[in-house]
Amino acid sequence: MFNAALSGDRRSLAQLLSVVEAGGDDFEFVAPKLLASAKGIHTIGLTGAPGAGKSTLTDAMIGEALRAQRKIAVIAVDPSSPFTGGAILGDRVRLSDEHARDESVFVRSLASRGQLGGLSLAVPGMISALDAAGWPIALVETVGVGQSEVAIAASADTTVVVVNPGWGDEVQANKAGLLEVADILVVNKSDRPGADATVRDLERMLHLGAARSWNPPIVKTIAAEGKGADVLWQAINDHRAFMEASGEWEERRRTRRLVELRERVTSALQRISTDIEKNEGQDIAMRVANGELDPATGAAQLRAMLGKRLGD
Amino acid sequence: MTAARILVAKTSLDGHWRGINVVSRALRDGGFEVILAGMVTADTIARVAADEDVDLIGLNVGGRVEVVERILDTLAEHGVKTPVFAGGTIPHYAVEKLEKRGVRCFPPGSSLDDIVACARELTGTVA
Structure with missing residues (x-):
């Protein structure tokens, strides 16, 4: 194809x-x-x-x-x-x-x-x-x-x-x-x-x-x-x-390639983080939703889980 | 996850956009991506179905079943194997004729839920 x-x-x-x-x-x-x-x-x-x-x-x-x-x-x-x-x-x-x-x-x-x-x-x-x-x-x-x-x-x-x-x-x-x-x-x-x-x-x-x-x-x-x-x-x-x-023609291409690189990494991270929210981070997400835990502290905890996953 | 894509085309030159708009809206609310082609010729429908890589073609019929048959012939000539369903003013005698050619028909009075369910079935997607 x-x-x-x-x-x-x-x-x-x-x-x-x-x-x-x-x-x-x-x-x-x-x-x-x-x-x-x-x-x-x-x-x-x-x-x-x-x-x-x-x-x-x-x-x-x-x-x-x-x-x-x-x-x-x-x-x-x-x-x-x-x-x-x-x-x-x-x-x-x-x-x-x-x-x-x-x-x-x-x-x-x-x-x-x-x-x-x-x-x-x-x-x-x-x-x-x-x-x-x-x-x-x-x-x-x-x-x-x-x-x-x-x-x-x-x-x-x-x-x-x-x-x-x-x-x-x-x-x-x-x-x-x-x-x-x-x-x-x-x-x-x-x-x-x-x-x-x-x-x-x-x-x-x-x-x-x-x-x-x-x-x-x-x-x-x-x-x-x-x-x-x-x-x-x-x-x-x-x-x-x-x-x-x-020279702008090549310059814009360079910028664009870097932007795409970052977007692809960010999007991959986002996918993992959404998955964490639905699995091991479910309780944290729930407590944030209920107003029992502030989003910033919740995010720090999810970030630790993200680090663990990436380390695997 | 990519949503299933449906090409919706008008087959008559009249100015009746209501049916096509209502059905398109229902399909969108059903989670489909609806590509509106507007009023186009049979050759264009075949071209658009291929270029847009759609999973289903929906034809809005304005009473004239010959037009739909010609579109089916053209799709076959172009090797487009995408399933087709049709709605709008389809005369009784024509429903049988079109269904024999594998086109599911939704004449006036059909429910939007049935149309969306049929789209799910033909595209192999679940709600």
């Missing part, structure tokens, strides 16, 4: 992506091979508030990629229900049928799973798989509401943050932290009132920050009509050229 996926068989790639997403031993078996087959995929993170028009912009970016005769893969992330673990992955609804069945397009929907590190493990793994299979561009679409989603976007080579006219004031934008991760800002639905004021606000906020070697451009789009899509596509390519010329 692995070799077939790398030689261009879609069905095998789809199955490989499932293996990567599940994590586990099967993934650890293929992970070294993925690194050996890495080619240098350009990862574009697309994030913004719900309803900002991310999926419609994604469809427009697919159109631009196809016009430039480039293959493009999309990982569309939607949140899982924290209660049932189920999810409705609806990003394909905005995808045109023509794009959905184009040979040069590969779209994969992914649920955020809600578990700690879930997304931050699945996404980099899936990008490595797409890279190994020869996909030159991966666009990762996430809802920019939580820290982990922002982190996913930030771990891309090029992060595009989508806002709409009338989007909050300066304080809110700063609070959201989205501006810090943006390499490109998009004001989508820019036919709505207040678009120019929003562009001015964003410009002012960008100037408040520390001077950077790359000044994030602000692009106005009307994604539903395809307007501005070519400008955004150009900005993405300009950013790539900047990264390659400045």
Whole structure:
């Protein structure tokens, strides 16, 4: 399956992506091979508030990629229900049928799973798989509401943050932290009132920050009509050229690999600690839940148990 | 632990999204990952089922059983062996026809619990 996926068989790639997403031993078996087959995929993170028009912009970016005769893969992330673990992955609804069945397009929907590190493990793994299979561009679409989603976007080579006219004031934008991760800002639905004021606000906020070697451009789009899509596509390519010329391309990869390393260790520790809570640490957890033991002391006791397990 | 994945697609061009929304919601609450494809052609359903590596395909039927049969043919042509179930306005005579081809049918009046139970059975997952 692995070799077939790398030689261009879609069905095998789809199955490989499932293996990567599940994590586990099967993934650890293929992970070294993925690194050996890495080619240098350009990862574009697309994030913004719900309803900002991310999926419609994604469809427009697919159109631009196809016009430039480039293959493009999309990982569309939607949140899982924290209660049932189920999810409705609806990003394909905005995808045109023509794009959905184009040979040069590969779209994969992914649920955020809600578990700690879930997304931050699945996404980099899936990008490595797409890279190994020869996909030159991966666009990762996430809802920019939580820290982990922002982190996913930030771990891309090029992060595009989508806002709409009338989007909050300066304080809110700063609070959201989205501006810090943006390499490109998009004001989508820019036919709505207040678009120019929003562009001015964003410009002012960008100037408040520390001077950077790359000044994030602000692009106005009307994604539903395809307007501005070519400008955004150009900005993405300009950013790539900047990264390659400045050494940032390799620098971001180094950071990203270290982040993934830490996430994988943290997630493994988290799994053991959850297991302890259900077994030898059950009494401690119960007493914390009942308010008989303070969480800090309880944590210290569980940590001792964790140390014991790791020592085995 | 990965949740079972279900592709849900509309097979008619009408604007009735209520049924598909209600069923998708019930499946999500049942712990499934529901991939909504919207209104797409038979070829696209086959492509999406493969690319998304789904465990089950749910078709929302808008009265025309021929469309569903064509989708089943297309899936077979593409070598997609994923199980299929269908819901929506499926005429009585069509239920028998589709079930003969291995498609479990849920015509109007079916209970959401039954639909979710069927999804569990077809994907081999437990509650």
